[in-house]
Amino acid sequence: MLFHVAMEVRLPPDMPAAKADDLKARERDLAQALQRQGKWPHLWRVAGRYANISVFDVADADELHALLSSLPLFPYMDIRVTALARHPSAI
Numbered sequence: 001m002l003f004h005v006a007m008e009v010r011l012p013p014d015m016p017a018a019k020a021d022d023l024k025a026r027e028r029d030l031a032q033a034l035q036r037q038g039k040w041p042h043l044w045r046v047a048g049r050y051a052n053i054s055v056f057d058v059a060d061a062d063e064l065h066a067l068l069s070s071l072p073l074f075p076y077m078d079i080r081v082t083a084l085a086r087h088p089s090a091i
């Protein structure tokens with residue numbers, strides 16, 4: 001099942017740089033593992049914002065929630081999820 005996921009990252013301005021760097025490094029490692037597994041087939045930067053547009057390919061909303069909530073940056077992200085269904089005109 002495909003989900004469109006929009007993530008906006010909002011790190012507290014007073015977060016120590018070392019903590020932010022650690023969170024970002026762990027986020028990258030997990031994101032790249034999920035990409036290699038085929039569960040995160042699209043990851044795009046939104047130009048001009050600390051945000052991304054992603055597509056996840058997972059079994060269901062429960063798996064998506066488990067993945068998203070395991071992301072190190074999860075506590076600092078505003079996440080909007082849209083479930084995708086096949087368009088009847090898509091070829």
Ligand SMILES: O=C(O)CC1=CCC(=O)O1
Nearest residue numbers: 009027028031050051052
């Ligand atoms: O930088 C972001 O948009 C947040 C993020 C998601 C996966 C990743 O590596 O960073």
